[in-house]
Every structure is written in C-alpha cells, then in structure tokens.
Amino acid sequence: MVQADLHLDTPTQVVRKQVGLGDDVLEASLGRMRAGGTNLATMVLWPPQKVAGGWEAHVERLLAAMETQDAALAEVELVRSPEQARASIAAGRVAMLYALEGAHGIDKLGVEGLRRLHARGLALLGLTWSFSNRFAGSSADGGGGLTPAGEELVDAAQRMGVLVDVSHASKATTLEVCARAKAPVIASHSDAGAVHAHARNLSDEEIACIARTGGVIGLNLHRPFLGKPGDVTAIAAHAEHLRAVGGVGVVALGSDFDGMITPPVGLPHAGHLGQVWEELHRRGWSDEEIRGVRGENFLRAWSAALGGASP
Numbered sequence: 522m523v524q525a526d527l528h529l530d531t532p533t534q535v536v537r538k539q540v541g542l543g544d545d546v547l548e549a550s551l552g553r554m555r556a557g558g559t560n561l562a563t564m565v566l567w568p569p570q571k572v573a574g575g576w577e578a579h580v581e582r583l584l585a586a587m588e589t590q591d592a593a594l595a596e597v598e599l600v601r602s603p604e605q606a607r608a609s610i611a612a613g614r615v616a617m618l619y620a621l622e623g624a625h626g627i628d629k630l631g632v633e634g635l636r637r638l639h640a641r642g643l644a645l646l647g648l649t650w651s652f653s654n655r656f657a658g659s660s661a662d663g664g665g666g667l668t669p670a671g672e673e674l675v676d677a678a679q680r681m682g683v684l685v686d687v688s689h690a691s692k693a694t695t696l697e698v699c700a701r702a703k704a705p706v707i708a709s710h711s712d713a714g715a716v717h718a719h720a721r722n723l724s725d726e727e728i729a730c731i732a733r734t735g736g737v738i739g740l741n742l743h744r745p746f747l748g749k750p751g752d753v754t755a756i757a758a759h760a761e762h763l764r765a766v767g768g769v770g771v772v773a774l775g776s777d778f779d780g781m782i783t784p785p786v787g788l789p790h791a792g793h794l795g796q797v798w799e800e801l802h803r804r805g806w807s808d809e810e811i812r813g814v815r816g817e818n819f820l821r822a823w824s825a826a827l828g829g830a831s832p
C-alpha cells in the first residue's frame with residue numbers, strides 16, 4: 522500500500538535541530554512515518570522570507586542535508602517516478618521526493634534554477650509561500666495572479682514533468698494556473714474553505730478547477746486550518762467536502778508535519794495517521810477510495826505530469 526504525504530517540512534527541522542531522519546524529535550521521523558504507514562515522503566525545501574545568505578543558498582543547505590541523509594541511510598531513497606516509488610516501497614524503503622515551497626527559492630535563476638533543482642530530484646514546485654514573489658501572488662498578502670515570469674515558470678515546470686503546486690497561492694494565481702495547465706495542478710497542503718474559512722484554505726471554485734486538471738489536494742493537518750473540533754473528525758469533514766466538490770480522485774494528504782503546525786487533537790505526529798483512514802472507513806468510504814487518498818490519487822497525477830513532459 523502506497524501512502525504519500527505531499528508536504529513534510531522535515532528538512533527544515535533536520536537542519537535547524539541538526540538531527541537525522543531517524544531521530545524521533547521529528548514529527549515525521551522514519552520510525553514515526555513507518556508506524557503511521559507513510560512510505561512516500563515529500564521533503565520540502567522552504568526558504569524563510571528573511572534568511573541570512575539569501576533564499577537560494579538556504580535551499581542549497583536544505584537539499585544538501587537531505588542528500589546527506591539519503592546517502593547515509595539505506596532505508597530512504599530519492600525516487601523520480603511512480604514506478605521507482607513503487608519499487609522502493611516494495612523493497613521496504615521510505616521513498617522520498619523533493620518539493621520547493623515558494624519560487625522565491627529560485628528567485629534569481631528562474632527557469633534555470635528550476636532545471637538545476639529538477640536535476641537533483643525536485644518533483645513539486647510550490648509557486649509561493651506567505652508573500653507574493655516575482656512569479657506569483659500569495660494568499661497571504663492579497664497578491665495578484667501569475668506574472669509573465671510566473672507564466673514562463675509554470676510552462677517550463679510542466680514541460681519538465683514537475684508538478685505545479687498552488688498551496689499558499691492567491692485565488693487569482695490558482696485559477697490562472699489551472700486555466701493554462703497542460704498537466705495536473707496540485708495543492709499539496711490545503712484544506713476546504715467551505716468547511717472552515719481561512720485565507721490558506723481553498724474555495725470550491727479552486728477545488729473544482731484543480732480537480733478538472735486531474736490534480737490532487739493534500740489535506741493539511743494544522744489545527745487552525747481544520748477548524749473545530751480540530752481532531753480526526755475535522756480532517757474527515759474536509760476530505761468529504763473535497764470529495765463532494767472535486768470527486769474522490771482529488772483527495773490526498775499533505776500533513777505539514779515538522780512545519781511548526783499545531784497538530785490535530787490526538788494526532789501529534791506521523792505515527793498516528795492510521796486514525797484518519799479508520800475515520801474515513803467508519804464514514805463509509807470504500808477501501809478503493811481510501812487507497813486513492815492514501816497514495817494512488819497522487820501517483821495518478823504525478824504519472825500524468827511525467828507523461829506530458831518533453832525531454
């Protein structure tokens with residue numbers, strides 16, 4: 522069974538706390554991921570808005586730290602495709618892919634920066650974080666849509682087979698990305714605004730447009746995004762709304778563990794994710810639907826993105 526988590530800020534904590542992936546100081550340590558069933562881990566490269574030495578250098582630090590972990594630990598493996606992910610998981614490993622959280626991380630080099638990160642395994646490109654950048658508007662500061670540089674970046678990512686991620690993006694950005702998309706668009710870690718109103722959550726219009734591209738939306742476990750009661754039933758309520766608006770194929774998981782979140786009540790780390798699937802089962806979701814949410818929906822989107830890539 523493939524279980525993908527589309528958003529883990531674990532690299533930030535690996536660097537900040539100077540620990541390895543095996544250390545349970547991490548919410549998504551290897552042991553905790555295994556206990557909770559996660560075997561396809563999206564490791565996020567996040568450059569803070571203010572960081573000494575600049576955004577690109579910080580991304581390099583995070584990536585280098587993860588490459589060190591990958592080299593040191595036999596039980597993790599960078600994978601470049603759904604096929605490699607399945608093989609790695611079948612061999613008992615935790616498969617890992619990289620995401621950039623905010624195109625400010627390639628602020629200077631733009632498409633060339635994306636190409637360089639892609640060569641080292643980048644699979645997901647988040648356009649923005651909590652501030653608008655030279656490519657796209659953010660949901661946090663009333664930013665607009667894609668700039669011409671942003672349009673060029675989105676098109677280049679899709680030609681490379683890199684999934685474009687609109688979590689944190691403004692509504693205008695999300696709708697524009699969906700409208701020009703030639704590959705599935707994802708929101709790696711976002712919940713439903715109709716269930717709990719929050720600037721970081723998605724409107725039904727955004728959910729529907731992401732679904733139309735064949736993309737997925739990863740349920741975010743940060744309690745302020747989930748709303749009350751902030752436990753596994755709140756997670757399920759968001760899942761059911763995403764399913765109602767976008768179809769069951771749109772639902773995925775992007776926990777945001779290790780991202781300084783307030784985790785759900787009773788779900789303090791990745792080791793407890795089994796509760797989410799139990800709750801969906803209790804609500805009558807079929808085994809096939811739950812398999813989709815756990816990993817198959819994401820693999821379908823990733824496969825489609827790679828299938829459309831030009832060499």
Ligand SMILES: [Zn+2]
Nearest residue numbers: 622689710780
């Ligand atoms: Zn985030």
